[in-house]
Amino acid sequence: xxxxxxxxxxxxxxxxxxxxxxxxxxxxxxxxxxxxxxxxxxxxxxxxxxxxxxxxxxxxxxxxxxxxxxxxxxxxxxxxxxxxxxxxxxxxxxxxxxxxxxxxxxxx
Amino acid sequence: xxxxxxxxxxxxxxxxxxxxxxxxxxxxxxxxxxxxxxxxxxxxxxxxxxxxxxxxxxxxxxxxxxxxxxxxxxxxxxxxxxxxxxxxxxxxxxxxxxxxxxxxxxxxxxxxxxxxxxxxxxx
Numbered sequence: 001x002x003x004x005x006x007x008x009x010x011x012x013x014x015x016x017x018x019x020x021x022x023x024x025x026x027x028x029x030x031x032x033x034x035x036x037x038x039x040x041x042x043x044x045x046x047x048x049x050x051x052x053x054x055x056x057x058x059x060x061x062x063x064x065x066x067x068x069x070x071x072x073x074x075x076x077x078x079x080x081x082x083x084x085x086x087x088x089x090x091x092x093x094x095x096x097x098x099x100x101x102x103x104x105x106x107x108x
Numbered sequence: 109x110x111x112x113x114x115x116x117x118x119x120x121x122x123x124x125x126x127x128x129x130x131x132x133x134x135x136x137x138x139x140x141x142x143x144x145x146x147x148x149x150x151x152x153x154x155x156x157x158x159x160x161x162x163x164x165x166x167x168x169x170x171x172x173x174x175x176x177x178x179x180x181x182x183x184x185x186x187x188x189x190x191x192x193x194x195x196x197x198x199x200x201x202x203x204x205x206x207x208x209x210x211x212x213x214x215x216x217x218x219x220x221x222x223x224x225x226x227x228x229x230x231x
Contacts, residue, residue, distance in 0.1 A: 001170075030215070031215040033217040033218070035153070035218070037153075041223075042203055042221040042222065042223050042224060043145075043153065043203070043205075043218075043221055044221070045208070045217050045218060045219050048208070048217035048219075049217070054219070084152075086152065086153050088153075088217075088218075089215070090214050090215040090216070092214070095167045096155060096158075096167055096168075096169055096170075097143070097155035097158070098155070099145075099152060099153040099154065099155060100152075101152055102152040102153070
């Protein structure tokens, strides 16, 4: 089955840039969505279709997808960005959704 | 405003059954595919099941196939998950989530989530 690999953790200082990768076989040919999950809360969609941003999500959040890696970028990181982040795709071959392993972003 | 409210979680013994519900409001329920996603304590997100807007298509994760059944009651705007033969590894918070586009499924994001209901499978 299709697997998505993310780094377990990323630590960044406030005001700097956090980059979270999501690795998968030819993921560049898939549509990737990203979710933010703060402790004790439900996930929230922050990027969809690789790079689109839902209304209400700060412009600091952006996404890209090419080759075997999709990337979520958080610019000018703020304390409120501290959360777990998950990438997600639809696996056509298995008719199921796949979530990445998740990345915990810590703001130092 | 889209609202999804899960209920039905609780403590159940291994081998037992439980039925989860998700009450939906704020949108035309029968035009959106719906999903169940779960999260074991301290673990990541795991997709469980999908049902199309008209209920005619369902998909399941291999880990629950043959044990769980997803359904929807359009008259009550409610999504259900019947869980049988429960195992300790089914212990998790279960979220219902809506796909973000009408009358389709597949490469579509989950745009709305409920707050989840906790299922504990233990003797």
